[in-house]
Amino acid sequence: MANVKFDNITVRYGTHTVLDNFSLEVESGKIVCLVGPSGCGKTTLARALLGLNKPESGTITVGERCLFDAKKRVNVPAEKRNIGIVFQDYAVWPHMTVLENVCYPLKKQRVEKSQIKARAMHALEQVHMTEYANHLPNQLSGGQQQRVAIARALVVESDILVMDEPITNLDAKLREEMLLEIRMIQKRLGATILYITHDQQSALQLCDQMAIMQPDGSLCQYGTDEDIILHPANRFTFEFIGVSNFLPLVRKPDGLYLDCGEAFAYSEAVPEEAKNGGYDLGVRPNDIVFDKESPLRARVDSRVFLGSEYNYFLSLGQKQIRVQQSMLDARTKGVANEGETVGIRFVNSRFYPTEKGGRTV
Amino acid sequence: MKNYRGISPDLAAVDGHKRINMDKLMTVICFILLLIIVVIPIVMIIYNAFFNEGKLEINMFLEQIRDKKNLEAMWNTLKIAVFATILGTVMGVFYAWLLGRSDIPAKGLMRALFNIPYMFPPFLGAMAWDMMFNGRSGYINKWLVQLFGLSSMPININSVWGIVFVEVSYYFPFVFMQVVSALERMDPTLEESARIAGAKQRQVIWKITLPLVKPAISAGALLILTTSLAHFGVPSILGYAKGIYTLPTRIYAVIYNSGGSFDGIRQGAALSVMLVVVVAAALILQNRILSSGSYDIIKGKSMRPTLIKLRGAKVPLFLLAIFTLVLIVIVPLVMIVLISFLKAYGLPLAFKNFTFAQYQKVFTANGTIAAIRNSLFVSIAAGIICMFLGTLVAYVVQKIKPKGKGVLEVISMLPYAIPGTVLSIGVILAWSGRIAGINLYNTIWIILVAYMARYLSFSMKTSSAALLQVHSSLEEASRVCGASHTESLADITLPLIRPAMVSGFFLIFLPAMREVTTSILLYGPYTRTLGVQIYSLRDAGMIPQAAALATVAIGIIIVLNTIVTKLTKDRKGV
Numbered sequence: 001m002a003n004v005k006f007d008n009i010t011v012r013y014g015t016h017t018v019l020d021n022f023s024l025e026v027e028s029g030k031i032v033c034l035v036g037p038s039g040c041g042k043t044t045l046a047r048a049l050l051g052l053n054k055p056e057s058g059t060i061t062v063g064e065r066c067l068f069d070a071k072k073r074v075n076v077p078a079e080k081r082n083i084g085i086v087f088q089d090y091a092v093w094p095h096m097t098v099l100e101n102v103c104y105p106l107k108k109q110r111v112e113k114s115q116i117k118a119r120a121m122h123a124l125e126q127v128h129m130t131e132y133a134n135h136l137p138n139q140l141s142g143g144q145q146q147r148v149a150i151a152r153a154l155v156v157e158s159d160i161l162v163m164d165e166p167i168t169n170l171d172a173k174l175r176e177e178m179l180l181e182i183r184m185i186q187k188r189l190g191a192t193i194l195y196i197t198h199d200q201q202s203a204l205q206l207c208d209q210m211a212i213m214q215p216d217g218s219l220c221q222y223g224t225d226e227d228i229i230l231h232p233a234n235r236f237t238f239e240f241i242g243v244s245n246f247l248p249l250v251r252k253p254d255g256l257y258l259d260c261g262e263a264f265a266y267s268e269a270v271p272e273e274a275k276n277g278g279y280d281l282g283v284r285p286n287d288i289v290f291d292k293e294s295p296l297r298a299r300v301d302s303r304v305f306l307g308s309e310y311n312y313f314l315s316l317g318q319k320q321i322r323v324q325q326s327m328l329d330a331r332t333k334g335v336a337n338e339g340e341t342v343g344i345r346f347v348n349s350r351f352y353p354t355e356k357g358g359r360t361v
Numbered sequence: 362m363k364n365y366r367g368i369s370p371d372l373a374a375v376d377g378h379k380r381i382n383m384d385k386l387m388t389v390i391c392f393i394l395l396l397i398i399v400v401i402p403i404v405m406i407i408y409n410a411f412f413n414e415g416k417l418e419i420n421m422f423l424e425q426i427r428d429k430k431n432l433e434a435m436w437n438t439l440k441i442a443v444f445a446t447i448l449g450t451v452m453g454v455f456y457a458w459l460l461g462r463s464d465i466p467a468k469g470l471m472r473a474l475f476n477i478p479y480m481f482p483p484f485l486g487a488m489a490w491d492m493m494f495n496g497r498s499g500y501i502n503k504w505l506v507q508l509f510g511l512s513s514m515p516i517n518i519n520s521v522w523g524i525v526f527v528e529v530s531y532y533f534p535f536v537f538m539q540v541v542s543a544l545e546r547m548d549p550t551l552e553e554s555a556r557i558a559g560a561k562q563r564q565v566i567w568k569i570t571l572p573l574v575k576p577a578i579s580a581g582a583l584l585i586l587t588t589s590l591a592h593f594g595v596p597s598i599l600g601y602a603k604g605i606y607t608l609p610t611r612i613y614a615v616i617y618n619s620g621g622s623f624d625g626i627r628q629g630a631a632l633s634v635m636l637v638v639v640v641a642a643a644l645i646l647q648n649r650i651l652s653s654g655s656y657d658i659i660k661g662k663s664m665r666p667t668l669i670k671l672r673g674a675k676v677p678l679f680l681l682a683i684f685t686l687v688l689i690v691i692v693p694l695v696m697i698v699l700i701s702f703l704k705a706y707g708l709p710l711a712f713k714n715f716t717f718a719q720y721q722k723v724f725t726a727n728g729t730i731a732a733i734r735n736s737l738f739v740s741i742a743a744g745i746i747c748m749f750l751g752t753l754v755a756y757v758v759q760k761i762k763p764k765g766k767g768v769l770e771v772i773s774m775l776p777y778a779i780p781g782t783v784l785s786i787g788v789i790l791a792w793s794g795r796i797a798g799i800n801l802y803n804t805i806w807i808i809l810v811a812y813m814a815r816y817l818s819f820s821m822k823t824s825s826a827a828l829l830q831v832h833s834s835l836e837e838a839s840r841v842c843g844a845s846h847t848e849s850l851a852d853i854t855l856p857l858i859r860p861a862m863v864s865g866f867f868l869i870f871l872p873a874m875r876e877v878t879t880s881i882l883l884y885g886p887y888t889r890t891l892g893v894q895i896y897s898l899r900d901a902g903m904i905p906q907a908a909a910l911a912t913v914a915i916g917i918i919i920v921l922n923t924i925v926t927k928l929t930k931d932r933k934g935v
């Protein structure tokens with residue numbers, strides 16, 4: 001059991017600064033999902049932890065052990081850090097069989113010969129790959145290779161596991177299964193897992209804590225998933241996690257209006273700073289309800305049934321907005337039909353300053 | 362993030378704390394070895410062309426470039442190279458298209474046969490053609506005179522055009538092989554879309570197919586051009602008697618006539634500078650004319666291209682291809698074998714004049730056995746050393762990426778563009794006692810050093826290509842699993858590039874076995890190579906014996922080539 005602490009990490013590639021004074025503490029024995037758009041520095045951070053790149057400044061500690069300290073010139077080499085890794089491109093060695101791949105880390109850690117095979121087979125069992133033990137990687141599908149990579153990371157039972165988009169190549173069902181499996185393994189080993197992904201769905205499903213990174217490489221929010229969904233720290237988090245609608249709010253002499261090509265009077269409560277307009281109203285599709293009384297009238301463009309909910313595209317003035325209606329709601333109040341005009345109400349709105357040249361979807 | 366991977370703070374740089382680390386050590390070794398093998402000989406040529414005993418002496422050089430004979434040799438070199446390139450390219454592209462894209466019959470067999478001229482040593486081909494169409498004594502010439510009662514020999518192969526003809530027949534496979542593989546890997550939908558858009562068959566060939574394989578054509582043509590400019594064997598066998606010189610044969614003549622004296626070698630160095638300038642100019646010119654972006658239309662996996670129906674032209678074109686094959690492969694081969702059985706050169710090719718005596722001589726003469734042994738030793742040694750050294754340079758350039766990796770790359774590829782004759786002179790100048798008292802002259806080691814310089818780029822190229830396939834995450838994964846840098850090299854990287862290293866060895870071993878250009882200037886009394894032995898036997902007038910040894914050499918080459926093809930065919934790809 002060990003926590004991971006990044007303190008003021010700066011990584012530059014040439015003149016390009018990827019991480020600038022980045023700090024993050026990952027609690028011991030938790031699954032932490034590092035979520036951010038591609039290119040934001042997630043992988044760079046993981047590589048710094050693994051010892052595959054060298055930050056310019058800062059410290060990295062795991063538990064009591066200092067792995068990297070720029071000032072004290074400490075830089076533990078990658079092979080002595082004892083961290084498990086699942087690479088995005090699997091990095092399964094093509095000239096070794098599945099079993100040899102999984103045995104390799106144990107051999108390098110001088111595990112007793114008699115134990116190596118048993119432990120490797122056990123790791124393969126966890127990813128349902130025992131029957132492929134003697135296959136070469138080029139005889140396996142992408143998903144199977146990914147599972148071999150996961151088994152290879154699990155087999156040494158390190159305190160820390162880094163997973164860089166480990167399940168992107170699996171089909172939906174297997175992905176779900178793997179996520180549960182990762183959770184079980186974590187419980188059994190008590191390991192700390194740093195899970196890197198740009199896929200918020202699997203992040204939500206898996207994580208204890210979530211760290212949201214912005215495109216510029218800075219950390220914008222760290223907390224539980226509920227926290228991040230319900231109290232997004234800023235517009236980026238709100239927009240990045242989940243689907244969102246944005247409607248510009250403008251101030252006219254007689255009050256606030258939503259500017260959707262045509263103006264709609266907006267009379268709901270608005271925070272003090274947004275009272276003079278220049279803000280966007282952000283609302284999630286499932287926070288919009290149909291309400292016959294509402295003065296906001298929109299036309300239904302399309303309706304799609306998604307199994308557990310209905311997905312609508314509505315035109316509010318010139319703007320297209322997305323609405324989700326739960327099955328429960330649809331059962332009790334009925335569905336809206338294409339071409340119909342409906343009244344809508346925003347249940348839970350947020351307000352963010354309008355970005356210059358930014359998107360207002 | 363992938364875009365940045367490997368620019369600076371990479372695995373290699375991470376090891377930077379240790380005082381002596383392996384990466385730095387490998388880089389330093391690379392630089393030192395390349396300095397010794399490549400840089401010193403080249404510097405020695407330039408130095409000796411312009412300096413004498415430490416003083417600048419430009420007169421000798423000016424004298425050489427004003428010399429009429431040398432200018433003529435330069436002109437011949439250019440003429441032969443340009444025509445050989447143009448004709449060889451046209452021929453290569455034509456047959457590549459015929460075999461790659463048309464419905465001509467017996468394709469597999471024809472493809473195999475069209476590769477033969479590539480392994481056939483051109484100077485043996487020249488020998489065969491000389492036997493047939495020598496302006497004075499060629500067998501077919503004599504036969505034609507008799508048959509038609511002519512007053513003079515109808516064909517004279519001992520001419521510039523004769524040389525061009527022979528070079529074309531053995532160099533066109535350079536273009537042929539490149540273009541055939543490009544045509545085979547080309548996405549057929551590109552052509553199909555053009556047809557659907559309304560283009561006629563002929564238009565598709567000119568507007569779509571040819572432009573798309575232009576990079577392959579240009580690469581092959583470049584190979585013909587540089588090889589022909591630097592080529593010694595064919596012009597020396599066909600041109601010598603008639604006083605037709607090219608720069609490489611002229612260099613040989615100058616040194617040979619001076620009896621290997623230092624002055625002769627200095628003159629040779631001056632001529633070498635001329636030759637290198639010509640090669641460089643040709644490379645630049647070619648670059649200007651044929652520079653074109655490479656297209657990303659060629660896919661790695663092979664697809665089934667649509668074949669063009671030849672209809673009425675099928676039989677004539679098939680016959681033409683067969684005729685070409687017979688003319689450039691079968692006829693010279695048969696001629697050499699026939700002559701090898703003759704009791705004496707000049708006797709009619711009749712059964713009563715045949716004997717096995719030449720073969721008996723070949724297999725009992727000390728010189729011949731020694732030559733085969735020498736060639737085997739030097740070729741295998743050069744192959745093995747270059748295989749490791751080339752891989753080392755490739756690893757430093759591709760994975761360690763030190764400062765000055767560009768310099769390293771250029772130095773290791775340099776001998777590729779430098780004619781073998783020139784390289785020999787550099788090696789003579791460097792290693793006959795003038796540097797640190799090391800004198801390798803007249804020993805087998807000087808040939809080995811020259812071969813190493815000449816062939817290093819071959820193995821470096823194959824290893825480089827293989828290393829590019831080994832994604833850095835494979836090595837990183839093993840590091841994270843607890844392997845040290847050395848262990849991950851030994852466990853992961855080396856096993857993955859082993860097949861490429863082996864094929865790099867054969868790429869060096871095979872041409873080195875039949876090499877004559879470099880060793881003709883370097884051999885000593887006891888260090889003749891196979892090529893040199895054939896050349897000198899012929900030079901001494903023992904033509905049937907030379908033919909017998911040539912037959913043996915061709916046999917060895919064919920056997921080795923077959924083994925190599927078998928070996929490399931079922932290797933496990935990365």
